[in-house]
Amino acid sequence: MTDIQGRWMDTPLMGKAHDHAAAPPLSERFHAEARKLTARYPEGQSRSALLPMLYLAQAEQGYVSATAMRVIGDLLGLTRAQVGAVATFYTMFKRDPQGRWLVSVCTHPSCALAGGQQLKERLEQELGISCGETSGDVSLEEVECLCACDGAPVFSVNYENYERMSVDDAVGLVNRLRAGEVPPPGARGEVPEEFGPVNHRLSGAEAPR
Amino acid sequence: MTVEQAPVNLTIDGEDVSVPAGTLIIRAAEKIGKYIPRFCDHPLLDPLGACRQCLVEVEGQRKPLTACTTPVAEGMVVKTEFTSELARDGQEGVLEFLLINHPLDCPMCDKGGECPLQDQALAYGPGSSRYIDPKRRFTKPVPISPLVKLDRERCVLCARCTRFSDQIAGDPFIELFERSALEQVAIFEDEPYESIFSGNVIQICPVGALTSSTFRFRARPFDMASADTTCNRCASGCRITVQTRRGELVRVLAKDDREVNDEWICDKGRFAHPYAQSPERVVEPLVRKNGEFVAVSWAEAVQVVADRITAAREAGKGSAVIAGQQLVDEDAYALSRFARTVLGTNDVDARRVLGGEDEDAVLAALPKTITAANQDIDTAKLIVTIGVDLHEESPIVFLRVRKAGRKGVPVREISARRSAGNVQGARWTACRPGEEATLLAGVARALEARGNSGLDPSTRAAMQGVDPTSEMQELAAALQGVHGSVVILVGERLAAVPGALGLAWNITKAVDGTFGWIPRKAGARGAAWAGLHPALLPGGRSVESTDDRAAFGEVWGIDPPSRRGRDARAIFRTAPELGVLLLAGADPATDFADRQQAARGLDDAPFVVALDMFLTESARRADVVLPAAAAYERNGTVLNWEGRPRPVKAAVPPAGLAQADYEILAQIANAAGGEFPQTLEALRKEIKALLVQPAAARAVTVGQLARPSADGLVLATHRPLLDDGTMMKGADALAQTAAQVVVEINPADARGLTSGEPVVVHAPLGEVRAPVLVTDAVARGVVFVPAHAGFAGRAGEAVTVEKAGG
Amino acid sequence: MSTSTLQETKVVTQRFDAPDGARLDGYRRTGGYEALRKALSMTPDEIVDVIKTSGLRGRGGAGFPTGTKWSFIPKDIRPSYLVCNADEGEPGTFKDRELMERDPHQLIEGMAVGAYAIGSTEMYIFCRGEFAYAARQLERAAAEAYEAGILGKNIMGSGYDLDLIIHRGAGAYICGEETALLEAIEGRRGQPRLRPPFPATHGLFSKPTVVNNVETFACVPHIITNGADWFKDFGTEKSPGTKMFCLSGDVERPGNYEVPFGTPARDLIEGFAGGVKGGKKLKAFTPGGASSTQFFGPDKLDTNMDWESVMAAGSLLGTGAIIVFAEDVCMVRAALRYTRFYAHESCGKCTPCREGTYWMVNTLERFENGQGREEDIAIMNDVAGNIIGRSFCALGDFSIAPVTSTTKLFADEYRQHIAKGGCPFDR
Numbered sequence A: 001m002t003d004i005q006g007r008w009m010d011t012p013l014m015g016k017a018h019d020h021a022a023a024p025p026l027s028e029r030f031h032a033e034a035r036k037l038t039a040r041y042p043e044g045q046s047r048s049a050l051l052p053m054l055y056l057a058q059a060e061q062g063y064v065s066a067t068a069m070r071v072i073g074d075l076l077g078l079t080r081a082q083v084g085a086v087a088t089f090y091t092m093f094k095r096d097p098q099g100r101w102l103v104s105v106c107t108h109p110s111c112a113l114a115g116g117q118q119l120k121e122r123l124e125q126e127l128g129i130s131c132g133e134t135s136g137d138v139s140l141e142e143v144e145c146l147c148a149c150d151g152a153p154v155f156s157v158n159y160e161n162y163e164r165m166s167v168d169d170a171v172g173l174v175n176r177l178r179a180g181e182v183p184p185p186g187a188r189g190e191v192p193e194e195f196g197p198v199n200h201r202l203s204g205a206e207a208p209r
Numbered sequence B: 001m002t003v004e005q006a007p008v009n010l011t012i013d014g015e016d017v018s019v020p021a022g023t024l025i026i027r028a029a030e031k032i033g034k035y036i037p038r039f040c041d042h043p044l045l046d047p048l049g050a051c052r053q054c055l056v057e058v059e060g061q062r063k064p065l066t067a068c069t070t071p072v073a074e075g076m077v078v079k080t081e082f083t084s085e086l087a088r089d090g091q092e093g094v095l096e097f098l099l100i101n102h103p104l105d106c107p108m109c110d111k112g113g114e115c116p117l118q119d120q121a122l123a124y125g126p127g128s129s130r131y132i133d134p135k136r137r138f139t140k141p142v143p144i145s146p147l148v149k150l151d152r153e154r155c156v157l158c159a160r161c162t163r164f165s166d167q168i169a170g171d172p173f174i175e176l177f178e179r180s181a182l183e184q185v186a187i188f189e190d191e192p193y194e195s196i197f198s199g200n201v202i203q204i205c206p207v208g209a210l211t212s213s214t215f216r217f218r219a220r221p222f223d224m225a226s227a228d229t230t231c232n233r234c235a236s237g238c239r240i241t242v243q244t245r246r247g248e249l250v251r252v253l254a255k256d257d258r259e260v261n262d263e264w265i266c267d268k269g270r271f272a273h274p275y276a277q278s279p280e281r282v283v284e285p286l287v288r289k290n291g292e293f294v295a296v297s298w299a300e301a302v303q304v305v306a307d308r309i310t311a312a313r314e315a316g317k318g319s320a321v322i323a324g325q326q327l328v329d330e331d332a333y334a335l336s337r338f339a340r341t342v343l344g345t346n347d348v349d350a351r352r353v354l355g356g357e358d359e360d361a362v363l364a365a366l367p368k369t370i371t372a373a374n375q376d377i378d379t380a381k382l383i384v385t386i387g388v389d390l391h392e393e394s395p396i397v398f399l400r401v402r403k404a405g406r407k408g409v410p411v412r413e414i415s416a417r418r419s420a421g422n423v424q425g426a427r428w429t430a431c432r433p434g435e436e437a438t439l440l441a442g443v444a445r446a447l448e449a450r451g452n453s454g455l456d457p458s459t460r461a462a463m464q465g466v467d468p469t470s471e472m473q474e475l476a477a478a479l480q481g482v483h484g485s486v487v488i489l490v491g492e493r494l495a496a497v498p499g500a501l502g503l504a505w506n507i508t509k510a511v512d513g514t515f516g517w518i519p520r521k522a523g524a525r526g527a528a529w530a531g532l533h534p535a536l537l538p539g540g541r542s543v544e545s546t547d548d549r550a551a552f553g554e555v556w557g558i559d560p561p562s563r564r565g566r567d568a569r570a571i572f573r574t575a576p577e578l579g580v581l582l583l584a585g586a587d588p589a590t591d592f593a594d595r596q597q598a599a600r601g602l603d604d605a606p607f608v609v610a611l612d613m614f615l616t617e618s619a620r621r622a623d624v625v626l627p628a629a630a631a632y633e634r635n636g637t638v639l640n641w642e643g644r645p646r647p648v649k650a651a652v653p654p655a656g657l658a659q660a661d662y663e664i665l666a667q668i669a670n671a672a673g674g675e676f677p678q679t680l681e682a683l684r685k686e687i688k689a690l691l692v693q694p695a696a697a698r699a700v701t702v703g704q705l706a707r708p709s710a711d712g713l714v715l716a717t718h719r720p721l722l723d724d725g726t727m728m729k730g731a732d733a734l735a736q737t738a739a740q741v742v743v744e745i746n747p748a749d750a751r752g753l754t755s756g757e758p759v760v761v762h763a764p765l766g767e768v769r770a771p772v773l774v775t776d777a778v779a780r781g782v783v784f785v786p787a788h789a790g791f792a793g794r795a796g797e798a799v800t801v802e803k804a805g806g
Numbered sequence C: 001m002s003t004s005t006l007q008e009t010k011v012v013t014q015r016f017d018a019p020d021g022a023r024l025d026g027y028r029r030t031g032g033y034e035a036l037r038k039a040l041s042m043t044p045d046e047i048v049d050v051i052k053t054s055g056l057r058g059r060g061g062a063g064f065p066t067g068t069k070w071s072f073i074p075k076d077i078r079p080s081y082l083v084c085n086a087d088e089g090e091p092g093t094f095k096d097r098e099l100m101e102r103d104p105h106q107l108i109e110g111m112a113v114g115a116y117a118i119g120s121t122e123m124y125i126f127c128r129g130e131f132a133y134a135a136r137q138l139e140r141a142a143a144e145a146y147e148a149g150i151l152g153k154n155i156m157g158s159g160y161d162l163d164l165i166i167h168r169g170a171g172a173y174i175c176g177e178e179t180a181l182l183e184a185i186e187g188r189r190g191q192p193r194l195r196p197p198f199p200a201t202h203g204l205f206s207k208p209t210v211v212n213n214v215e216t217f218a219c220v221p222h223i224i225t226n227g228a229d230w231f232k233d234f235g236t237e238k239s240p241g242t243k244m245f246c247l248s249g250d251v252e253r254p255g256n257y258e259v260p261f262g263t264p265a266r267d268l269i270e271g272f273a274g275g276v277k278g279g280k281k282l283k284a285f286t287p288g289g290a291s292s293t294q295f296f297g298p299d300k301l302d303t304n305m306d307w308e309s310v311m312a313a314g315s316l317l318g319t320g321a322i323i324v325f326a327e328d329v330c331m332v333r334a335a336l337r338y339t340r341f342y343a344h345e346s347c348g349k350c351t352p353c354r355e356g357t358y359w360m361v362n363t364l365e366r367f368e369n370g371q372g373r374e375e376d377i378a379i380m381n382d383v384a385g386n387i388i389g390r391s392f393c394a395l396g397d398f399s400i401a402p403v404t405s406t407t408k409l410f411a412d413e414y415r416q417h418i419a420k421g422g423c424p425f426d427r
Helices: A028-038 A047-061 A066-076 A080-087 A118-126 A167-178 A195-202 B025-031 B085-100 B115-126 B162-170 B199-204 B267-271 B298-314 B328-340 B357-365 B374-379 B394-405 B438-447 B458-464 B469-480 B492-496 B502-512 B524-530 B546-556 B568-573 B596-605 B659-670 B679-690 B732-736 C024-029 C032-040 C043-056 C066-071 C097-102 C104-117 C132-147 C177-185 C214-226 C228-233 C265-272 C309-314 C331-345 C351-370 C375-387 C392-399 C400-407 C409-421
Strands: A103-107 A136-141 A155-157 A160-161 B009-010 B017-019 B055-058 B078-080 B148-150 B175-177 B184-186 B211-212 B225-230 B239-245 B248-254 B288-289 B291-293 B320-323 B381-388 B411-415 B427-430 B486-491 B512-517 B581-584 B608-612 B625-629 B635-640 B644-650 B714-716 B743-745 B757-763 B766-774 B783-786 B800-803 C080-086 C120-127 C162-170 C210-211 C241-247 C255-260 C282-285 C321-326
Touching: A028 A047, A047 A066, A047 A080, A047 A195, A047 C162, A066 A080, A080 B175, A080 B184, A080 B502, A103 A118, A103 A167, A118 A136, A118 A167, A136 A167, A136 B546, A136 C066, A155 A167, A155 B743, A160 C132, A195 C132, B009 B581, B017 B025, B085 B115, B085 C351, B085 C375, B148 B199, B162 B199, B162 B394, B175 B469, B184 B486, B199 B211, B199 B248, B199 B267, B211 B581, B211 C409, B288 B298, B298 B625, B298 B659, B320 B328, B320 B381, B320 B568, B328 B524, B328 B546, B328 B635, B328 B659, B328 B679, B328 C024, B357 B502, B374 B394, B374 C241, B381 B394, B381 B469, B438 B458, B438 B469, B438 B502, B458 B502, B486 B492, B486 B502, B486 B524, B492 B502, B502 B512, B524 B635, B546 B743, B568 B596, B635 B766, B644 C162, C024 C104, C024 C132, C032 C104, C032 C214, C043 C066, C043 C214, C043 C228, C043 C331, C066 C210, C080 C104, C080 C214, C097 C104, C097 C132, C097 C241, C104 C120, C104 C132, C104 C214, C120 C132, C132 C162, C177 C210, C210 C214, C214 C228, C214 C241, C241 C265, C255 C265, C265 C282, C265 C321, C331 C351, C331 C392, C331 C400, C331 C409, C351 C392, C351 C409, C375 C392, C375 C400, C400 C409
Parallel strands: A103 A136, B009 B078, B320 B581, B381 B411, B381 B486, B411 B427, B486 B512, B581 B608, B608 B625, B714 B783, B743 B766, C080 C120, C080 C210, C120 C162, C241 C321
Antiparallel strands: A103 A155, A155 A160, B009 B017, B055 B078, B148 B211, B175 B184, B225 B239, B239 B248, B288 B291, B288 B625, B635 B644, B743 B783, B757 B766, B757 B800, C241 C255, C282 C321
């Protein structure tokens, strides 16, 4: 059985294999913001900053690298295994560098009945990749229910929803992304941020408290 | 008995059972001989309830409950699979689930024959599986350390290994990754599972997912013979089961002993057994003829030695004994008796750290009264360690202290180098070697200032002139606050600091605590008890006491000599004047800080006899080498650090012509003309006769305190657990998990050095080249170098460090 | 397609159509934060009483009485924590997202009242990672609230301090389970915890904690303002108040519709949502999302949508997510997709859920590929029977629902797959 991303069940051990050459080293800003994030939580509960820090690293490197897991482990007094155990539990932490735009397609029945499955297959065809892979600026993934079912079929670009689009229109949008254009505003009227800034926001570094 | 402590009464399958409140159903069932199948449950790990195998029906509950997470309640009616369809169906269902992805590996899986999954599938599972789809596959096996191999396909995700590593050992290098059917035990590739306790997960894994790389494919459980004995690789005294296949030692397992080692042993105890069957063992008596060793018969060898002993006595030349610290108690006693009655000398020493009067007094006092036991660690409200790295030097005691730390008990470490062991909330007080006495004197002074009136006069005298620092004040406050429930554990290294041992002892007495002396080696406590010491007779008696000598004389037939003997250092210095120098399980040319002195002494001594298993650096210099049996090859008793006698039982016959030390000594004694106990029974009878009355309590006086160490850098050193000693021979996989030798220095002293670059440490007795590690786990003004073959150094010596190479 | 003549009862959705309802000035102009002001003048006990009396039940799926939950918090152990479960992940549910997007202040106000009631000075919103826009709305609203002294020190001049931390999820449905949610906030794998102890005494950071759903908190300001009796006037005795029902799937007008509890399913599906799309016949619908223990057929259209009626009809109200399937939908394929969801989202901790969902997915895949066997239907149901009630948490219990309900109601479709050697449907 393959999992939802189409990955074969066998996974190599976490480690050097997950340091892709392209990842830039973590910056001073990362460390400063990581420290600030730890301060949000009560004394002795710095571990709560783990998921936020993983987002922060992903914001800089485009994925969660083995190096990032090492650095974060040192910052929080955790072993690398403990960090890896958490990072691999959650689907939003990526193992490979993502493109500027992560396109997520829902294929649950509410969306499938409105064309979600076809959209996924057309996109794989157009981009020439399978879900879980990246082609240029665009990474493609199949996801579980995005909980916007009234807008079926739903897909998102960096978690900004696009709803009720025809399969052709949706494919057209993604093709334009691949051509280097920025996406149009999503279903709520706002333009998605790029993958880096989106993850930076996910870390909570920009939240009021 | 208060209401809260009243036992709870319930029924399990109609049978009445009464257990303390808070007992889990699964434990209550075991009390009446009922086994409820389980995987994730383990009595020493926090309940998890993950595998769902232990489902039972509880009247009044609509769902079956897991017996391993549900405490009993008054009047509870529990039905296991014997009397409940629901429970039986539930258990069968879980087993069927576990088997759908489990590979059919039994024929080639090491666990086969001792596998809880096999056993429970047979007893509680369905007869066959209805699953016809593909199983999840993983690359297998994957080495997660040189010692442990992981097979993710076999894993049932009981999380025993990850919980053990996290909760018990404090080494969470192994964790559950991913989720859903992809969930797997894994490590981070460049952070292998290097924990000194890693072998325990092999033993508690209920399937063949974690297997030993050294035991792989070597034997089926039903092919092996077992002997329950005691490990002798440190002073923890763990119970072990040694298993052999056709006479070959193949495996060591931990044996359950809640009072000492729970169900754990360290990797050294588990994997370092190959030395006993190493081809390098000396298996025949060797006598030097024309400069070369020649194998001879026992009769000849014994006669040669006996003749030399007789000749020495007639020529009025003294003889001496340097004993090792791995001797079994009966051997140690026999050696002590041999020295006094056959060699006629008190020049006997087993110590590696030579101290002052206070060391003598503490060693004498050990056999009785205020010594600590494991249960004291369990119930203490404060635990203090001084001059010992428990994680490195007595790992299972470390686990017990860690257990206390997890419950919130404060643990204070006073040492030159912070232990690598992970104890929750532990506080480290950095203390340069040599300054422990001053620190303790300051604590004593602060204690008195806080109203403690229990300090003895010698301590009070010694502490004058010491101004307690705020750290000493704080320690004193902590101690005073837990009057009556503090455990103070000191390392044998503390003896090198005059006054330190004595102060530690007296402070412990003053706060009504218990005192533990933690030696590095398994036979050290036994050696002290047996009187392998220039001033002590067995049982803490004194050579300088007329009454004590007379009591021994009555049983031995000869009074021991009355003058205090020479210590090991003096023995080597005066080696040329000796008649016979007897080494019993000792390798001073390797172990002593001043190796050159020891080697010279051995070369200069006219006649050296070595009882040993190997041709060590020292044995090579002997005139006669007599092959000694290894601990796995004979019976006996060993005192662990608590003074608890632990039985040693033979698992294999002695290699070649080797004999136990006591047998060898008896034969020499007889050949030299005299009565000597021949058997273990005879030795034990003598011991009993001599030591029925405990020795009179002696005060431990503190003499002159150590002068504070010089400015600049001083050396801190101790032998790592996984060292390069002879008893690590053949344990190649284990040796790969040993830490590389590095020179550790505090950032304040590093002066431009960066971690990883090669440096040279110059010490008075030698130098060492190694990579440096700049770390704040080492006190300021201290350089830490682990004791190893290429390096000789004494703690507290002044050293210098510089970059290596041009 | 005609618009419905039915009217919604807009309590928590009343500001949805206001252009500035999500902004502080728009919120205040329509009476926002007056409930909080009133609550700050009451005692915590009084507030808990009002919520208890109102009969408000949790809208996250379990329907536990909210006031009772709040009353479990011990008074003598501090700090206590108030946590909002905004990790909406139940397939077919999209009410929490819309509440956060269109009326974030309502959530903040409801939480603030709750925090005050349980003596908590630190509230957490655990917001699903994929909810980018909703989270931005929350962050904007929180910033406004801090600016206006509604959050922070001495809120609204009351002397009470209150902080809000928005903590994001990272893609795990199981984190909608309250103890798994707490694990995620604490920086661990999102696997549910052993209970007892319960979050009420040992929750976040081992401190007393209340975890409630977004919609639940959204009701709170209205109850404080209008009183418990007013709230009980809506709905039924056992299910008081209004509920946002999420209509999706094969309907003309999918969306959230807020109606009193007890409204018949037919009104929602055929009335508000305009009936089955394209005028097709209804084959099945879920009363409470994919986790509805039983899917309903057309014969159940007149079921009243409240806790007790849906249970009496054999299913669970859950989150109130009504997914509609038209006559030409392959129920086997739907079951497969939902079961794949559970298999993928299973945390892996317990054997029945981890292995059982894997097994069911494999079997369903074989059916879709034409390799199903007659005995597989019984085997799957038996497997389901070995999961329910035996798993560590409710995900396991609910994971079987698609299989058990479709094999029960649509066994013939399974047989058609066997006969045809493949899927006989197009969608």
